[in-house]
Amino acid sequence: MAPYTVRWGIIATGGISKQFAKDLLVDPSSRDVSDVKHEIVAVGSRSVESAQSFIDHLKSAKPEDSWSWGVQNGLLDGVKAYGDYHGVYNDPSVDAVYIGTPHNLHHRNAKDALLAGKPVLCEKPFTMDVEELDELISIAKEKNLFLMEAVWTRFHPIAYAVQKVLDSGRLGRPKRFAADFSGDAKLDATGDRMIDPELAGGALLDMGPYPSVWAMLTLHHDKHNKDKDPKVITSHQTIYKRTGVDANSRWVVQWDGLCQAALLTDLENSGLKEATAVVQCEEGDLCIEYPPWRPETFHLVPRPTHHVGSIKEKETHQVPCHPGNNGMSYEADEVARCLRDGKIQSDRMPWDESRIVQGWFDVVRKNGDSVLKDYKGQAGQ
């Protein structure tokens, strides 16, 4: 049977949209996929010049670039450049819209796309608060349209491999969890969106989705977990004084009857190479190596004390993404399969799990003292 094809419209021409667009153009067979494929039919930007230069950049792929396969095989043929986003939402040739704008525009852009009748894949963090997210979910339900947060890491081969080890029962019950996404961004020397309050900058919203994704994949999905509404029990933010956003955020989540997770994100210090996320279990520890957004290696590590579990020797598992792939093709394949199967949400990245993480961010933000503390999202507007 011919593969199911999704014709994508891309919203915004920034860094992550470029990565995503390139991954749409990589040969699906290079990641062992034959049931779905992707085309790019429209690019929307605040300026038509930027949309056109985005397209020109894609088309200028050199033979050694992995996305040149898509250019050579016509996946960009006929792509249109729009000088606004509505052109893409209203283009009848667009099957699904990808949104790669700054955080505080996600709700507006996703809402406009849904109201125009388009399925949506929206970058993380999904929205600015749970109210905004609930509004998007209710529009998606009402219009019977697919909607998903683009938490690409969920779809990486290593995410399934880590869960397989935990599901096997070899490590026993999780007892404790910690995860960190940090990087020294040299804040005093930068003016970019990461620290711009006008673009909802700060560590929490930008980087917080990554420690969260590992907590969700390991603890929330653990077979021993019965708590479907894990809550933040304490949090702290350190404020970057020049712009008032959070330079770091720490929060502890409780899964009642299972364990606690300590989550950290920091724009002023480097992360931990061998332990970006650690699930400590009865029989040993599962340690995932940096970077949390696209790790390739995890270890099973014996206990250091006399209470040794059944893991006696360190074991290393390497599970990279397929070569030539930035790691974003997998989430696009998920969207394609959901559209093909008539689903409006993904089983792998369901709305209620986006809501849980969005809810943590709301609590941490409100407990803190950043300029976004009292930020009210635009639900209803």
Ligand SMILES: NC(=O)c1ccc[n+]([C@@H]2O[C@H](COP(=O)([O-])OP(=O)(O)OC[C@H]3O[C@@H](n4cnc5c(N)ncnc54)[C@H](OP(=O)(O)O)[C@@H]3O)[C@@H](O)[C@H]2O)c1
């Ligand atoms: N999944 C991931 O790994 C990942 C990685 C990085 C970022 N992200 C997420 O993706 C989103 C975009 O991040 P990015 O790094 O791609 O940002 P970026 O490079 O700054 O690009 C953002 C784009 O949004 C558009 N935009 C619309 N209104 C804007 C405004 N007022 N100011 C600035 N840009 C505006 C611009 O495109 P036009 O001018 O073409 O309209 C701009 O190029 C963020 O929400 C971020 O959290 C995800």
